[in-house]
Amino acid sequence: MPELPEVETIRQRLRNGTAEHPSILRMTVRSGLLMWNRTLVEPDQDAFENEIAGQTITEIGRRGKYLIFQMDRSSLLIHLRMSGDIIVESDSEPTGPYHRVVLEFENRTRMAFTDPRKFGRAWFVPDPERIFAKLGPEPLDSEFTEEHFFHSLTTRKRLMKPLLLDQSVIAGLGNIYVDEALFLARIHPLQLSNRVDEDFSRRLYDAIRCVLQEGLYRNGASIDWVYRGGDFQNYFKVYRRTGEPCSICGTPIQRIIVSQRSTHLCPNCQRI
DNA sequence: ACGAGCGCCTGTCGGC
């Protein structure tokens, strides 16, 4: 489901609390439960449930699309993939059918990693950086510079869309924000990355940061039945707008398949 | 070093 803005919104709500539930910062785990075995990559179920009991959440962070629940001695990492979400509820509620990992806290609330499609993954490890080893830079951090990005494009010979979806190049972009960024930069998703000049690269660099910032400002995008709570979907220029007129030139938005993914573009504004 | 294809899963929606 979620990309960087959605994951970041979830992180902030867990950390700061909402009208519906308090912050889960500094909550102590009474018991950890694994409801679907494949969701937890490591360690095994017994080690997880034994080790997490009694640990307190000391910080909630994010790296790319990963949520980081920093605890006393280890960190719980969660990647929501396509349909994952995090909910906080009273532990008197019946356990929902999509709960995959549950942390019951001492104050009778619980946090659940819910995931209908079971693509999501979790890790409970002492050294989270090992899991993040292959991730590229955070696109909104200062270490992600125009020069770095230009270098990332020109030292590879790749189609723009798969390059931007590649988490080892930039961490956090997914199908929505890639399509929106390419439209904003007026770049065709099948453009070859090594055939670009600095002007072109800067346009895309700015577009990536712009759409991510707007996504964050709108608290992410809510589509279908999954993630709720953001309204960036109302501001999409191309994503899932096949056939609708381009907001710049009126040409119908086109849908093609690139990297097995739906790809939306204005064939007039975005040319190779 | 690339992209294409496929597998992993379940739910929703539109067409017939």
Add this chain to the structure above:
DNA sequence: TGCCGACAGGCGCTCG
């Protein structure tokens, strides 16, 4: 109403 295919915010794998 029921069935069936298309589609869904991701990513790891194999194969050319």
